[in-house]
Amino acid sequence: MDGAFEPTGTLLHRRHLQSLREVHVPSMGERGRQVTVGEAEFEEVPRAAPIASGANEIGAAKVRAPLELPPMQPSTQGLARVVAVTNQKGGVGKTTTVINLAATLAASGQRVLVVDLDAQGNCATGLGIDKARVDLTTRDLLLNPERAAECRYATRIPTLHVVVGDRRLVAVEDAIVSDLGRESRLAEGLAPLLPHYDLVLIDTPPNLGVLAINALCAADGVLVPVQTEYFALEGLAMLLSTVEQVRRRLNPGLGVDGVLMTMHAPTLLNQQVAGLLREHLGDVVVEPPIRRNIRLAEATSRGEPIHVHAPKSNGGQDHLAVANALSARWGLTRGPEA
DSSP states (O other), X not given: OTTOOOOHHHHHHHXXXXXXXXXXXXXXXXXXXXXXXXXXXXXXXXXXXXXXXXXXXXXXXXXXXXXXXXXXXOOOTTSOEEEEEOOSSSSSSHHHXXXXXXXXXXXXXOOEEEEEOSTTOHHHHHTTOOGGGOOSOHHHHHHOGGGGGGGEEEOSSXXXXXXXXXXXXXXXXXXXXXXXXXXXXXXXXXXXXXXGOSEEEEEOOSSOSHHHHHHHHHOSEEEEEEESSTTHHHHHHHHHHHHHHHHHHTOTTOEXXXXXXXXXXXXXXXXXXXXXXXXXXXXXXXXSOOBOOHHHHHHHHTTOOHHHHOTTSHHHHHHHHHHHHHHHHHTOSOOOOO
């Protein structure tokens, strides 16, 4: 009613709304329009496209064009094939892939070296190595390549060795950032070791720093684990852009050895994403997908690869099949047996 008392906060709120109505708003076309309120500027966002009508569909967004992958290159005769297991997105199963692929292939008689470039150092833990008893690590391999042979540690599998990563890797980028040829440090360290192995698997950090670039420069190819989730193709496209830059400037022979689907579940969403990956990448996709399996987590916590902890589990069978597929792809003399 007239003359009624209004609380101060309510009165100020009404005046603020009135002032907004009186502001002149210039046209900005399809980009939206800007509303100036004092010193702050707010841009109105155009209304989003409607959500797909089907509740069981991924959505209308699709990859605009098939991804162009640099082809896999043949290995050098008499030297180990060097493969960087990488994805700029974390949490996709890189370390689990490295541990179990390396162990499964080594158990079949292949000579395998694991190089851990991740400061968390989980490859050592997953393969039963006590990091507290390790003196020389990947840091020493990078800073003192002449000591490469001393940086290797044995595992319970005679033909599987590990160069252990630890938290000191965090400081390596600062230590070599001003060095000429810093991108080639890992390649220099690995060079004297390659004649003694059939395969070198590099576990990379989940970022695009000097260490990850070192892995791509040292590698013959990349193996890309991707989780079968909605953003898998976008993350893959970002990684392939990085691979292409490394090919142009640093390592022309770098190719994509495969894309491995991980943490796969029998849901409609996972199946649809897997279908998109197969559609756009074709034979580059490594089959079968690695299914979600609690046995994989148990194996890591016990310091055992899956072929030792639970070989008949879904995780054990999937990694065995993937190891066989990649063994044939890489031309290794003999693959694992069930």
